[in-house]
Amino acid sequence: MLKNISVTLDVEDLRPSDNFEDRSKMMTEKVLDLFAEVEVRATIFVVGDVARRHPEVIKKAVQAGHEIGLHSHKHIPLQLLNPDDFERELNEAKRSLEDISGQPVNGYRAPTMSLTHKTRWAIPIMQRTGFTYSSSVLPAKNPLYGWNGLPKQPFKWLDSVIEFPCPVTNILGFNIPYLGGAYFRLFPPIIRKTGIRKSSSKEVLWTYCHPWEFDPKEKYYQLEDVGNLTSRIAWLGRKGMENKMRNFLQEASSQSLGDIASKIDQSQLQIVDPESPN
Template sequence: MINALTVDVEDWYQTSDFHFPIANWHRYEDRVVENTRVLLELFSFYRVKGTFFTLGCIAERHPDLVEKIAADGHEIGSHGGWHQMLHEMSFEQIREDLFQSKKILEQISGKPVHMFRAPSWSMSPQRYQVLQVLEELGYLYDSSMQPFRTPLSGIKGIPIHPFHPVLDGEALHLVEFPPTVLNIGCMNIPFSGGFYLRALPGKFVEWALKRVNEERSGMIYVHPWEIDMDQPRLEASPIIRFVHYYNLETMKNKLERLLQVFTFSPLGEVIRNHHSFPKVPLYSNGNR
């Protein structure tokens, strides 16, 4: 079974953990290039390709990094322009953000950008119309719907497998690929990326992905800052410090172990290798 390997290219201070105003970003140390290159070297060593969901602002500031990702044969997707949560923007702002981030990434990479991942999985029932905007702008695949709830994001009850969203009775050509969870009974247990991958024992993560692979392809996601133990340690609430800094020292080894045990490809390739996906109606007041 082939799984999708994805990277959300954002710097440590751009995350939703700290929620720093964009106007203050210039105050913080820029570390995304170095950390992304470490991931590129790791993927090159294991001869694996992935999908790099990249912020437009990083592409503008570090075009050489985007060129390097593309030159290494990886797929490039949009992570938005400035890592703004979808509910914090109007639909007009979202459309402009999606258009401009796609445009700058295509100009730098020389490759079409067909994928989007919302910052912090911030797709919600109130923003389902964004899926139609994505399709209108030429995006083919989305990976923004988290199939479990957290205080920050997520949509309870959506499918845990890839699907075609149906809005207002119209099935989109767009394919939605949610982050991989382990379904046990009525529970969807996250394990496949970010804090969950850092926090959980590596053996459990391997076991869970093998269980998922008995039925379908899975998807792993990481952030460059999650392999960076030398990033600045800021004062913040205990919960924010825990979520952002916990187990950073384990992430690279866990990721490397997954690369040794499982087979990975870019997300687009995994989707294209499947012949069909179910059509699932979505409603602005909930998914059913």
């Protein structure tokens, strides 16, 4: 049986330099058109820097009824920032995105799920800067990021924001974030269907995608901070992505993560102390 799945889009610009064409505006508009076609309301997490360069795209998303969230100031993973810089940038980027969108920005998504036990200093800062929820952790063991032992259902950080952990499922001993990114693009649909079927009704399921995943024409460049293989993988399966997503979105819910956060009974949520041993 299919379940309601919220839709999220992370709008970012991963080019290492301006020597490569900036296709982020064109591709974001393309994905927004797809969402309109299938009548889906999504949460659009936007990198602050991209929003400042292309404010008209944010306005288009707002007009279509989407929720706008923040996907960091410049897409730098949390472990490469220090807490003071993070707090200042988060404040500035939130205000700027609220000015551009004309709506409150309540949700934050860390780049590359980089909220981990090591970067837990970011949790009180999200609360201080006025966010109400985060969608920034992978609740499993993972070679890159991941915070093993966290609940798979939404929970509340002690004295801080609500967290919507990334949906993961166990396949052959690996916990994988099966509903988005390369896993969505490259794995056969049976993986997704099995993961959804095995998920608990307490989980909030969401898919995540990026405008560049829909762009087979983008010229290849080596992504920063990842190996050559991971970078190559980012260019695979782009051609079929639009149709794959179009089909999948027939199952999607039009509840944004912000809608869910505002309606959730917080007294029923498990409270997690980030300082507790990992």
